[in-house]
Amino acid sequence: MKLRKVTAASAAVLALALAATACGSGNDDDSSGGGKKIKIGIKFDQPGIGLKQPDGTFAGFDVDVATYVAGQLGYKPDQIEWTETKSADRENAIQRGDVKFIVASYSITDEREQKVDFAGPYLLAHQDLLVKKDSTISKGTDLNGKKLCSVTGSTSAQNVHDTIAPKAQLREYSGYSECIAGLQSGAVDAVTTDDSILAGFAAQDKYKDQFKLAGLKLSNENYGIGLKKGDADLKKKIDDAIEKMESDGSWKKAVDKNFGPANYRNEPAPQIGHIVK
Template sequence: MKLRKVTAAAAAALVLSLTATACGGDDGDDSSTGSDSGGGKIKIGIKYDQPGLGLKEPDGSFSGFDVDVATYVAKELGYEADQIEFVETISADRENALSRGDVKFIAATYSINEERQQKVDFAGPYLLAHQDLLIKADSDISEATDLNDKKLCSVTGSTSAQNVKNDFAPKAQLRERGTYSECIAALQSGAVDAVTTDDSILAGFAAQDQYEGQFKLAGLKLSNENYGIGVKKGDTETMNKINEALEKMVSDGAWDTAVKENFGPADYKNEPAPEIGNIVK
């Protein structure tokens, strides 16, 4: 009887030991959670087709201001560059990508507005952009009203060109293309007189080596676009940590450096870094 009691106790101890070991093993496996422990990977949504902002290069690397911001923020959350997985998030799918948990956050020319704030939470803003015009370097267009009887290009489905026609130049001739790259090519060839969208996007295209010195921004401020970093609705912890990272990026000079490196060749007159939570209407 005495031997049986010792054996039972030893068996119980063994079970407890195995249980504790199993629990300890689970604690170390967070590679797919997207947490900020630094132990695994983090998925971040960006654009793949916007030079100067979010661009997937032919060699598979990524470049642009949004990429630089996202990389800085990820590092502050505990992730090195090789732990980041950039995921293409097109405009129409950004809210769904966050709600599904496909990505931890999105930095993709994501303008903060009331409709989107009903679906996601935003850190930032981290850049204040404006709708503007991209024109040839020798163009005499200086105001939106100068576009009357001229050809104006934007992408199919965009409201930018229609806004110019409705509010400034009713006689403007709208030309739609499938991508901004096509609009830029049309501007280069003389098929259109101007391209319109956010000045940051236009500056990114104009800064490409093949267009050096050919284009300029008109410098108009036809709208205010407050770029924010989107996180899943209710994820206040991540939003607050990203805001802290953005404030640090501005204070240590990394924000200014990223602006100059990505937009400098286009002579982009950027606004100062915006104050966190200050949405310019």
């Protein structure tokens, strides 16, 4: 009888220990830091924004913003697990819990806000054109009769064709790297997408002093940090982190470092919660 009581007590203690271990293990992340990891979604293929480099490290403006925000949440750089989040899967990645938040040239839109929440914005970008340094293209209508490149599935080039230059010859490539290479070779006359993305490509050493941004501001793209809908506490913490990054000069340093070589004329740091339509 005593043996059974001791066994039952031991089992209870063991169960409590296992439960405590389960609560403290795994890769679950929170905003307290400690020894845990935090999973953050970024782009892996956008120079100047989010790029996985040949040595396995990551660089870009979004990477710098995400690293700063994570630091304010209590995570060191080596506690960050970078997760590639392609544009079409960003909302799903947040809803599935694959990442804690996403910093990936993620424009805030009414449609997306039905599915996820956004902190920020932390950058105001614009759709623009990238052209050769000696190009005479200076306005949208100059694209009539010219070859305009964007990636397959993007609406950027189609928008220009439909609203500004109906005689532009659209070229769709599988990625922006191919568009930029086409611009360099003369296969296309201009590339269009967000100016921040274009500036990131143009800032690469291999393209130094070859291209320029037309500065047309064809749209307003308010980049926000996507997170799970209803997580007001995390949203507030990220908003506070962005404000601190802007006020202590880290934001401007990140802009200059990642976009400066392309002479990117960035907008001032946006006001938290203010969406420019």
